[in-house]
Amino acid sequence: MSTCATASRDLSEPLAGTAATASTWLLVEQPGPWGTEALTASRLDPAVGRALERAAEGTGVRVALIRRPGRHADLHTGARHRVFVAHTRPGRSWIRTTALDDPGRLLGLDFAALGAGDPDGLTLRPHTPHEPHDPAADPGTWEKYTGDPLVLVCTNGKRDRCCALLGRPLAGELAASGVHSTWEITHIGGHRFSPTLVVLPHGYAYGRATAQGVKDVIEALRDGRVVTDGCRGRSAWERPGQAAELAVRELTGEDGADALTVVRTEGEAPVRSVTVAHRDGRAWRVSVAQLAAAPPRPESCGFPLGSPARMEVLGIRTAHRPAHGVRAMAAGRL
Secondary structure (H helix, E strand, O other): OOOHHHHHHHOOOOOOOOOOOOOEEEEEEOOOOOOOOHHHOOOOOHHHHHHHHHHHOOOOEEEEEEEOOOOOOOOOOOOOEEEEEEEOOOOOOEEEEEEEOOHHHHHHOOHHHHHOOOHHHOOOOOOOOOOOOOOOOOOOOOEEOOOOOEEEEEOOOOOOHHHHHHHHHHHHHHHHOOOOOEEEEOOOOOHHHOOOEEEEOOOEEEOOOOHHHHHHHHHHHHOOEOOOOOEEEEOOOOHHHHHHHHHHHHHHOOOEOOOEEEEEEEOOOOEEEEEEEEOOOOEEEEEEEEEEOOOOEEOOOOOOEEOOEEEEEEEEEEOOOOOHHHHHHHOOOO
16 A cells, blocks of 8 residues: 555655754653654643643744654553753754653743753753652753764654654664664654654754665764755754755755854745855855645645645845844854
């Protein structure tokens, strides 16, 4: 039986400009099975999941559950929850991590500050008075994450079977081959591009991934470079900006992960003008059209045929050198 990923691949559907949009990611470890809406259909307290979703709305923070690759028996365990917060803007990207017995404490985070990239938003709600609090057991302190880039592979088969059929084997292969920064994640959008993943803190998403391709991505990012083959875009940008950044990279050969910044998007759909600036002061205006994909195809397994939006770059021209404030933004100083 055909899957949405097979249809997308057969139609050579372009990947650029299809990544989820999130300036900051909040990842909460939750072993065991995940339902379609994992934040409220897992072993995480559904009230906490709903509250986290509400708190993140409109802030630029995307909340997701993660777990280590492997079998996921339906076990009711009281294991601690590893938590990562990752900000993705170029020149300002970072990851902080902690471990908690009670994920409800994350409701004390300042989501607006985190969405803006301010790590001072990493506060934690104190335990309620009737709860025993053992600081040694649950310190709630944040540490800088200094390991390899986190590799988050979408594997939630309850959301889309392609993520289970294609994502889970990839996650398992990566972990077995020594990519210890691999995690499974609940949902990053774009099931039809499975296996799909996002790499943090840089926020670049990839589709139709292979184990060797992911290893190449990690090796490049260790050197501060980005691999554009199979890249869907950087989650820090809206989708027209994602397509524009990748188009400038293709035009110039620029592979510095933090070299380019989307500083402005103007106009209304279907055609937008996106300004992409280089940290050396150069800038480009990229014309990006939002078009309906044809012929119709399933956006997800089991869904009716549809025409998902695709981003098509119509043209690129050199812009006048940007003002000081724009140059500072491109250099990551604002």
